[in-house]
Amino acid sequence: MRKVADFEKIWGLSDNSWALLGDNNGNQILPLWPEKEFAQLCAVEQWKEYKPESIELDNFIQKWIPGMMNDKTLVNVFLTPDAKGTVISPDDLNSDLQDELEL
Template identity: 45%
Template sequence: MNRKEFEAVLKQPPNIRYEYFIKKVSDYEEIWGLYDDGWATADDGEGNKCIPFFPNQEFAQNCAVEEWSGFKPESIDLYEFIEEWLSGMKEDKLKVSIFPNNSDTAIVEVDILLRDLHTELEKYD
């Protein structure tokens, strides 16, 4: 991805970045998070803990600043994410922060993300 495309995607509103995320992670069958002796977390502003996820390494690296400055992008297999991560996050009452860009993010419930991923992946069968 060239710099111009990278910056154009980052400038999109959270709902458009969410749609981009769903399509890209379904295409490449991987999700990216930030890791440093544990996964990066954030607060959604309402006291709920969430974990940020990104559609590729470059977007994750872009958010490895401020409180996440020591974190490194790590990939997660999409099917492992669906089968293990999301059920664990739901159990732990964690929300999902999809594709933050250092100014805003799409915060979604696990069930909504799961539904949207399954809907997108059905197109690949």
């Protein structure tokens, strides 16, 4: 969270649409990273044509988080190439980001 707050950007993978995951419960999960290089490491297999794309933090907080909450999309924070990461709700991500921005 500190890197995202410091650089005021968050990164996803895009190829005319955003890379998404799914889980066994039918949830959509948006993977996000604190830096371009980490997103690039996951641009393999089904996402090999995807490129890292930044999202300005203000835009993410004001538009993306409410949209994900409305769509019931979860977030995978810091997905790794071996499919590890932390899945959280957009509301929890917003709370964590707000806490970090206050420091």
